[in-house]
Amino acid sequence: MLDKNGIARRIAKEIKDGYYVNLGIGIPTLVANYIPDGIDVVLQSENGLLGMGPFPFEGDEDPDMINAGKQTITTLPGSAVFDSAMSFGMIRSQKIDLTILGAMEVSENGDIANWKIPGKMVKGMGGAMDLVASAKNIIVAMQHINKAGESKLLPKCTLPLTGVNCIRKVVSELAVLDILPEGGFRLIERAPGVSVDFIVQSTAGKLFADADVKEMDLN
Amino acid sequence: MINKKVSGADEAIRDITNGSTLMLGGFGLCGIPENCIATLVSKGVKELTCISNNAGVDDFGIGLLLKTRQVKKMISSYVGENAEFERQLLSGELEVELIPQGTLATRCMAAGYGMPAIFTPAGVGTEVAEGKETRNFNGKDYLMEYAFDADFALVKAWKGDTAGNLIFRSTSRNFNPVMAMAGRVTIAEVEELVEPGMLDPDHIHTPGVYVHRIFQGTAYEKRIEQRTTRPRS
Numbered sequence: 001m002l003d004k005n006g007i008a009r010r011i012a013k014e015i016k017d018g019y020y021v022n023l024g025i026g027i028p029t030l031v032a033n034y035i036p037d038g039i040d041v042v043l044q045s046e047n048g049l050l051g052m053g054p055f056p057f058e059g060d061e062d063p064d065m066i067n068a069g070k071q072t073i074t075t076l077p078g079s080a081v082f083d084s085a086m087s088f089g090m091i092r093s094q095k096i097d098l099t100i101l102g103a104m105e106v107s108e109n110g111d112i113a114n115w116k117i118p119g120k121m122v123k124g125m126g127g128a129m130d131l132v133a134s135a136k137n138i139i140v141a142m143q144h145i146n147k148a149g150e151s152k153l154l155p156k157c158t159l160p161l162t163g164v165n166c167i168r169k170v171v172s173e174l175a176v177l178d179i180l181p182e183g184g185f186r187l188i189e190r191a192p193g194v195s196v197d198f199i200v201q202s203t204a205g206k207l208f209a210d211a212d213v214k215e216m217d218l219n
Numbered sequence: 220m221i222n223k224k225v226s227g228a229d230e231a232i233r234d235i236t237n238g239s240t241l242m243l244g245g246f247g248l249c250g251i252p253e254n255c256i257a258t259l260v261s262k263g264v265k266e267l268t269c270i271s272n273n274a275g276v277d278d279f280g281i282g283l284l285l286k287t288r289q290v291k292k293m294i295s296s297y298v299g300e301n302a303e304f305e306r307q308l309l310s311g312e313l314e315v316e317l318i319p320q321g322t323l324a325t326r327c328m329a330a331g332y333g334m335p336a337i338f339t340p341a342g343v344g345t346e347v348a349e350g351k352e353t354r355n356f357n358g359k360d361y362l363m364e365y366a367f368d369a370d371f372a373l374v375k376a377w378k379g380d381t382a383g384n385l386i387f388r389s390t391s392r393n394f395n396p397v398m399a400m401a402g403r404v405t406i407a408e409v410e411e412l413v414e415p416g417m418l419d420p421d422h423i424h425t426p427g428v429y430v431h432r433i434f435q436g437t438a439y440e441k442r443i444e445q446r447t448t449r450p451r452s
Contacts, residue, residue: 045390047247057449058449060448064391070444084393088325122308125347126319128319129319163343163345
């Protein structure tokens with residue numbers, strides 16, 4: 001079973017040379033730590049920055065330079081700053097190659113819910129609805145099962161939706177799964193030490209799983 | 220040059236009244252019009268509708284206006300950092316419309332570009348789409364979203380001149396330029412106000428035609444919401 005850093009490490013392997021990538025808040029932010037050496041990747045922060053660099057050295061924090069998680073960050077040689085309308089313009093017009101975001105639920109037809117728990121959590125969708133509605137390549141980082149052991153990969157989402165029929169790949173603590181265009185999850189890889197049986201048992205939505213599916217390579 | 224300079228925040232917001240609709244620039248606490256917010260608090264105008272990506276934190280930014288119950292309605296995309304906000308929302312004291320961040324920015328942009336509406340795929344098939352017109356273009360569904368109509372836009376820039384031209388700095392730009400274009404009356408507060416001719420026309424982000432009043436703010440706190448660093452080694 002993977003921890004948060006393990007999920008981030010596996011997702012980072014999906015990033016290719018020349019990609020512009022938007023990382024959501026939470027596990028997706030950790031992906032930046034595992035981008036493979038030797039490839040050129042530009043990180044977009046939807047508050048208006050391309051070319052997000054690492055956190056500043058202590059004492060160098062600039063209140064005018066933050067990422068979408070409101071963390072102090074730095075720029076890199078070649079970075080560019082722009083306004084919020086242009087930021088979502090490049091998202092909507094599919095200039096961003098890969099979007100990585102978290103989810104509370106994903107359904108077997110690719111619906112995603114990650115912004116609201118009625119009566120409990122009312123934080124808002126931020127840029128997530130724009131991202132999932134327009135991005136051509138989305139990877140969801142999420143917990144496969146909650147603390148009570150209940151599946152978050154469902155036949156149908158129970159929470160208010162963020163987007164419809166838009167997710168094609170999920171990386172969880174248990175597995176890498178694709179979502180098939182005709183509906184249903186397909187097991188692609190299992191996490192180290194996790195059995196196919198356990199993944200089947202932990203997936204409430206329709207799942208296609210071969211008995212001999214390979215284990216993830218995290219290196 | 221037409222002189223847009225006013226003496227300070229008091230004069231700049233003199234005609235904001237109970238029930239006004241305001242746009243406030245900023246992302247989190249980055250690039251917010253601190254002087255205008257402080258003066259709105261001391262002036263005590265109420266029943267405000269605030270269009271702003273976020274709602275500040277409990278003791279800074281728009282959070283200051285929430286604490287004094289001056290806000291009737293918030294139109295935002297993300298409001299996660301404010302306990303008083305959440306309390307007022309769950310108790311029904313505060314009206315809240317949550318909309319996608321790109322939709323928020325683009326509805327401002329539409330107002331500034333003189334377009335009544337835009338079409339966006341954000342929110343199709345979700346509760347955001349309820350009651351909205353949907354159109355299909357090239358096989359994909361889009362929601363029609365209207366341009367905002369705000370009485371005032373309150374924005375914060377790094378530098379400006381008395382002709383109203385603005386230059387923003389780093390990611391404190393965020394919503395400020397699109398809101399500056401969108402207000403019926405746009406009020407800009409800047410860290411440094413200079414005479415016309417001292418800013419290079421090639422470097423202007425917001426042309427002065429969009430700005431009605433400008434002043435040099437004082438005592439900027441520029442609070443950092445998440446101070447993240449790496450060790451020097």
